[in-house]
Amino acid sequence: ELEGNKDQPDCISSVIPGWFSEISPMWPGEAHSLKVEKILFQGKSDYQNVMVFQSSTYGKVLVLDGVIQLTERDECAYQEMITHLPLCSIPNPKKVLVIGGGDGGVLREISRHSSVEQIDMCEIDKMVVNVSKQYFPDIAVGYEDPRVNLHIGDGVAFLKAAPAGSYDAIIVDSSDPIGPAQELFEKPFFESVSKALRPGGVVCTQAESIWLHMHIIEHIMANCRQIFKGSVNYAWTTVPTYPSGVIGFMLCSTEGPPVDFKHPVNPIDANDAYNKSKGPLKFYNSEIHTAAFCLPSFAKKVIESK
Numbered sequence: 275e276l277e278g279n280k281d282q283p284d285c286i287s288s289v290i291p292g293w294f295s296e297i298s299p300m301w302p303g304e305a306h307s308l309k310v311e312k313i314l315f316q317g318k319s320d321y322q323n324v325m326v327f328q329s330s331t332y333g334k335v336l337v338l339d340g341v342i343q344l345t346e347r348d349e350c351a352y353q354e355m356i357t358h359l360p361l362c363s364i365p366n367p368k369k370v371l372v373i374g375g376g377d378g379g380v381l382r383e384i385s386r387h388s389s390v391e392q393i394d395m396c397e398i399d400k401m402v403v404n405v406s407k408q409y410f411p412d413i414a415v416g417y418e419d420p421r422v423n424l425h426i427g428d429g430v431a432f433l434k435a436a437p438a439g440s441y442d443a444i445i446v447d448s449s450d451p452i453g454p455a456q457e458l459f460e461k462p463f464f465e466s467v468s469k470a471l472r473p474g475g476v477v478c479t480q481a482e483s484i485w486l487h488m489h490i491i492e493h494i495m496a497n498c499r500q501i502f503k504g505s506v507n508y509a510w511t512t513v514p515t516y517p518s519g520v521i522g523f524m525l526c527s528t529e530g531p532p533v534d535f536k537h538p539v540n541p542i543d544a545n546d547a548y549n550k551s552k553g554p555l556k557f558y559n560s561e562i563h564t565a566a567f568c569l570p571s572f573a574k575k576v577i578e579s580k
């Protein structure tokens with residue numbers, strides 16, 4: 275059973291009474307706010323503060339260490355893109371690994387792919403998994419897929435121990451690089467990712483916002499260009515409740531059969547019967563896949579120079 279403290283809603287009322295305001299040194303001078311109807315859960319795990327509240331316009335909201343991870347209204351824009359950008363870029367993905375992603379949304383999206391035989395997941399925080407199963411059943415539905423093997427532990431250690439050349443795709447659905455996810459943005463982690471992928475295998479990692487974190491993106495880009503000898507690309511999507519309203523992804527492939535991320539070879543059909551059990555795709559389609567790689571000039575200049 276989950277235990278939390280509903281009496282001490284931190285981060286509520288600090289800007290507007292009765293609203294949640296997302297205040298962080300990662301986006302100084304701004305704080306997106308959502309009106310709170312009710313706090314549903316507050317707890318402290320071994321790794322982070324976990325909170326769930328009912329917002330008045332975005333459904334339920336999951337917050338870790340004061341930072342919004344998802345809302346029921348716009349989670350599709352993130353989960354569908356971080357999953358289908360890599361999986362639709364290679365033919366017949368069979369073995370997929372997820373690092374982070376405790377809410378289960380990425381699992382839900384991977385499970386739409388009938389070619390997939392095995393889905394391993396390594397999430398550090400069991401409380402995130404349990405809270406999601408209790409408060410976000412339409413997202414945590416991903417855990418019901420029999421192809422899923424859940425490991426609770428540090429993704430960095432998990433990948434170090436993973437057999438070389440074993441995955442077709444790795445999806446890194448992490449929180450921001452402050453707290454337990456810090457190492458998931460560092461070079462040794464990307465080296466383990468590259469080793470665990472088969473030749474021509476693909477990785478997609480959460481890679482922050484072009485409006486706020488160009489320095490982090492430059493750093494990740496420079497590391498990835500050294501490590502991934504196939505292709506290295508940056509794509510992005512809109513998520514209204516993420517800081518600055520956008521979030522990006524690094525998409526890389528290892529040396530081997532070439533991967534052209536901009537032209538998906540494994541399209542997913544929103545209407546096929548396999549998808550109906552998870553509800554329809556709400557955001558992803560082949561046109562938005564290709565468009566996601568078009569960058570505004572200011573970002574293109576920096577990203578392509580790396």
Ligand code: SAM
Nearest residue numbers: 343344374375376398399402429448449454455
């Ligand atoms: N899927 C979400 C969305 O729609 O935006 C948000 C991100 S998900 C909740 C991020 C997860 O990464 C968290 O559950 C966090 O516990 C997990 N995480 C952070 N550091 C980790 C690590 N080192 N190894 C494994 N999981 C980690």
